Amino acid sequence: MHRLARATLLASLPLYLGLTGAVQAKDVELPKTMAWSAYGSNSSGYTQAVAIGAMLQNNYGTALRVLPGENDVSRMTPLKGGRVDICACGIAAYFGAEGVLMFATPNWGPQPLRVITTSIASFSMSPAVAGDIEVKTPADLKGRKISYIRGDDALNKGTEAYLAFGGLTWDDVERVDFPGYGRSFDGIISGQSDAAFTSTVTPVAQQLASSPRGITWPELDPNDKEGWARMQKVAPYFQPHVMTSGAGGVSKGNPVDSASYPYPIIVGNADLKDKTAYSLIKALQDGLDDYKDAAPGAAGYAMDKQNMTWVIPFHDAVVDYYKEKGVWTDAMQAHQDQLVKRQNLLLNTWKTFTAGNPPGDEEAFAQAWMKTRADALRQAGLEPVFE
Structure with missing residues (x-):
């Protein structure tokens, strides 16, 4: 604007x-x-x-x-x-x-x-799944074609977290790469893919819901402690959420047990x-x-x-x-103090790492930093989450 x-x-x-x-x-x-x-x-x-x-x-x-x-x-x-x-x-x-x-x-x-x-808010963050393949839970995505968006770590991490809830990884599905978010939904409608990560109220989700394939949202059992533990190990920012707004008829009268952040x-x-x-x-x-x-x-x-x-x-x-x-x-x-401790550790580790002549190549730099970061967190008794 x-x-x-x-x-x-x-x-x-x-x-x-x-x-x-x-x-x-x-x-x-x-x-x-x-x-x-x-x-x-x-x-x-x-x-x-x-x-x-x-x-x-x-x-x-x-x-x-x-x-x-x-x-x-x-x-x-x-x-x-x-x-x-x-x-x-x-x-x-x-x-x-x-x-x-x-x-x-x-x-x-x-x-x-x-x-x-x-x-x-009332919506969730979830993979939108084509409504013609009978997916009810993340475990049902096994063997399906799942969209991977090149250069969009947030969307791909969200998909990975849902797969983890169902006991799956990217190795258990057919990964289909797309150059962008919108193209991934075009791919579902055309049959190239079966699911792509999104907010449940976006226009692309509405578009999929109106297509011949329709739309569905995988349900997450709020009592599945093991599923939630797997999901939050991959992406600890997800939390249980009752979705009451979403494409495909989700509403207060037709809610879905889901996840959001x-x-x-x-x-x-x-x-x-x-x-x-x-x-x-x-x-x-x-x-x-x-x-x-x-x-x-x-x-x-x-x-x-x-x-x-x-x-x-x-x-x-x-x-x-x-x-x-x-x-x-x-x-x-106590939780706040732990988060501040983690943040200070990361900042100090970064300062030491960058002062120590790290690799000049960007990919090698990232790999060296991620290893240094993970080692420092583990030594402090903290979970790296990302490696």
């Missing part, structure tokens, strides 16, 4: 969203202007950021500038470089915090990210000013009614939707806010 058009949209939103300004600005001291990076302008993450910006402008006089990024690296680069205060990121925030996959490169490494808040994940760097982080989480909670219906999924920022023992540590000032609200427990603090 053109910069001027974005500015005009942002300025006009308080008028047509019906924001009343009823929330008081007490104890909220935000900058006069803030900058966020987010998904592209046609995404729900961008729409949510704009709706939040309207609330902040109306209630606190803070102007929010939203910079759309078309991929994970382009969304996180402005945060790394200090051009934005916040990233409304996807699961790549976790990959960045861990320094893995597309972040296992000389220019990146582990990032000192801290969560401000996240959104868990937050989207967007609102993160800043660990050195984000305490006053800003505290004010932002307070504003987002106090002003929830002013934006929760203004964009799809925005209701997912409610406090009762937050997972306070997830995989990225909270900002210290956000912890202070939750303590004040009386919802922070000793178990949550």
Whole structure:
């Protein structure tokens, strides 16, 4: 979206969203202007950021500038470089915090990210499966043609996690490579593939549901402890989730036991000013009614939707806010301390690794870093997750 058009949209939103300004600005001291990076302008993450910006402008006089990024690296680069205060990121925030996959490169490494808040909405993240092959659970994907998206680690890791729930790996299915996300769904419709990973409410999922093949979503038994353990060993950011929005007739009256992870994940760097982080989480909670219906999924920022023992540590000032609200427990603090310990270990390991004349070739660099990283985590009694 053109910069001027974005500015005009942002300025006009308080008028047509019906924001009343009823929330008081007490104890909220935000900058006069803030900058966020987010998904592209046609995404729900961008729409949510704009709706939040309207609330902040109306209630606190803070102007929010939203910079759309078309991929994970382009969304996180402005945060790394200090051009934005916040990233409304996807699961790549976790990959960045861990320094893995597309972040296992000389220019990146582990990032000192801290969560401000996240959104868990009614949809899930799942492989969309052609409805004509009788798949009910991930185990039924054995021997099927499964889409692999070149260059998209987040989608492929999600598929791998679902396969693991069913006791499968990529070796148990027929992997079909596609150059992009949209092409993978074209491939299902044309019969080249049988499944591809996505959000359950995306247009491509709706397109598949309307095709002759139809659509189905594999169900995850919430009581299958072994299945969940396998899944979370591959991708610990997944959590059980009852899907009530999805292509193919999924609704509150026709739910599916599934899995999901937050989207967007609102993160800043660990050195984000305490006053800003505290004010932002307070504003987002106090002003929830002013934006929760203004964009799809925005209701997912409610406090009762937050997972306070997830995989990225909270900002210290956000912890202070939750303590004040009386919802922070000793178990949550122990989990937070462990995540901070892990983050500091990764940052220190990266500093030592890069100072030690690592390989110049990018592939060799990544392999050496991943081994060094895994060794350091294991020595500290922590699970590498990625190797």
